[in-house]
Amino acid sequence: MRAHAVVLLILLTVSLVVPVMAANEERYSYITLQDVQIRLENESAVIHLNYKVDEGTRFIFFLLGKQDLKNKLMKILNYDDVRMNRIDLSSADFTVEDAALSYGNGIYWYPSHDFNIVIPLLSVRSPQVTRNFTMTRVFPSGMGYFATETRIVPNDIKISGIPDKRSR
Numbered sequence: 001m002r003a004h005a006v007v008l009l010i011l012l013t014v015s016l017v018v019p020v021m022a023a024n025e026e027r028y029s030y031i032t033l034q035d036v037q038i039r040l041e042n043e044s045a046v047i048h049l050n051y052k053v054d055e056g057t058r059f060i061f062f063l064l065g066k067q068d069l070k071n072k073l074m075k076i077l078n079y080d081d082v083r084m085n086r087i088d089l090s091s092a093d094f095t096v097e098d099a100a101l102s103y104g105n106g107i108y109w110y111p112s113h114d115f116n117i118v119i120p121l122l123s124v125r126s127p128q129v130t131r132n133f134t135m136t137r138v139f140p141s142g143m144g145y146f147a148t149e150t151r152i153v154p155n156d157i158k159i160s161g162i163p164d165k166r167s168r
Contacts, residue, residue, distance in 0.1 A: 025118035025135075028076050030054040031069070035121035036077075038139075040110055042147050045099035047082075049073060050091045058089060078116045106147035113139045 026033045034050040053061075053069065061069065066087055073092055074082055085093040100110040110124070115137055122133040126145030133139070 026120045028117045029072055030057045031072055031076070033076065033117060033119060035123070036115075036119050038122075038124045040100060040108070040124070040126045040143075040145060042106075042108065043098050043100050043102055045096040045110065046085075047077060047094045047096065048091065049076075049094070053089055061089060076116050078114060100145075107144070108147065109142055109144050110139075111142040115139075 024032065030053055032052045034052065036050075037048040039046045039048075051073075069089075070084055070087055070092075073087070073094070074084075077094065077096075079094075079096045079099070081097060083095045083097070085095055087093075100108040102108055108126075110126070118135055118137050119133070120135060122136055122139065124131045124139055124143060126143060127148040128145050129143075131139075131143060
């Protein structure tokens with residue numbers, strides 16, 4: 001009888017430990033996140049996610065659509081105003097308008113941001129620099145950057161007081 005109690009205790013202990021060992025910080029429901037790439041363009045952030053979905057859910061997507069997948073990815077990103085551009089079963093593209101603060105004259109600040117799960121590989125790219133992080137839940141301390149837009153000067157405008165010969 002004691003042997004049965006010991007075996008039962010071991011099975012109980014294993015059943016409690018296995019879910020903890022199987023917990024995957026970069027996993028949310030049926031989605032396992034691989035990487036997130038954020039490209040900063042003026043005030044906007046264009047976000048590309050690569051992920052895997054469980055095989056059992058693929059058939060459901062074909063029957064019912066991808067709305068649940070979209071909602072879960074938006075929950076992972078943790079932005080208020082995010083717009084989906086494209087989504088499939090392995091990657092998605094989103095745009096966040098007003099993700100950065102503008103200080104005028106093409107100067108921007110992308111603040112720190114918390115995600116709802118651990119991001120295995122996070123890359124944040126501005127026109128000047130790229131910052132990479134591994135196994136993080138947060139983009140820390142923010143990042144300043146400059147716009148790279150060039151001004152277009154029409155041909156008929158005088159530059160430095162010299163008239164354009166074509167305008168005569």
